[in-house]
Amino acid sequence: MTQHSQETVIGQITSVFGVKGWLKVFSHTDPREGILNYRDWTLVLDGKRIPVKLEEGRRQGQGIVVRLKGIDDRELARTYSGAEVRVPTEELPELPVGEYYWHQLEGLDVFTIEDEYLGKVHHLLETGANDVLVVHATADSIDQRERLIPYLPDQVVMSVDLGGTRMVVDWDPEY
Numbered sequence: 001m002t003q004h005s006q007e008t009v010i011g012q013i014t015s016v017f018g019v020k021g022w023l024k025v026f027s028h029t030d031p032r033e034g035i036l037n038y039r040d041w042t043l044v045l046d047g048k049r050i051p052v053k054l055e056e057g058r059r060q061g062q063g064i065v066v067r068l069k070g071i072d073d074r075e076l077a078r079t080y081s082g083a084e085v086r087v088p089t090e091e092l093p094e095l096p097v098g099e100y101y102w103h104q105l106e107g108l109d110v111f112t113i114e115d116e117y118l119g120k121v122h123h124l125l126e127t128g129a130n131d132v133l134v135v136h137a138t139a140d141s142i143d144q145r146e147r148l149i150p151y152l153p154d155q156v157v158m159s160v161d162l163g164g165t166r167m168v169v170d171w172d173p174e175y
Contacts, residue, residue, distance in 0.1 A: 010087055055068060098153065100160060108165050118173060119135045121167065
């Protein structure tokens with residue numbers, strides 16, 4: 001059995017583009033074109049891992065379109081629709097102190113500044129104005145509500161401790 005290094009999902013193939021095997025990709029990188037900086041992708045589809053090489057890509061409207069090595073017709077390209085695009089986590093650039101990748105925040109325990117436990121960060125949403133933490137209740141949280149908390153460092157998010165898997169927010173649990 002081979003050991004996979006940590007991987008991060010950086011996008012998803014959504015559909016085919018044109019007739020020459022190009023694919024539309026929804027990019028999770030910021031800026032969206034950042035996904036094109038990675039050449040060696042692992043596609044994960046229905047539990048299967050498919051290593052592919054990015055040949056070329058470009059911005060197309062709101063999305064990204066790419067051509068993968070060896071995929072040059074629409075029908076073959078269609079078989080990759082829905083695949084997650086992953087890269088080794090160690091290939092991601094180091095972020096400045098105080099900035100985090102979404103995957104680093106997912107799973108953190110969320111506490112109020114009064115030390116009330118709200119639950120775990122399940123995922124984040126991009127709303128345009130700011131990112132939003134989706135916090136799911138756990139057996140130990142103060143209630144069983146899902147909360148949407150704006151990710152606003154120093155305004156709402158007071159501290160993030162990745163090592164201690166803990167985030168402290170200035171947030172009224174009634175809200």
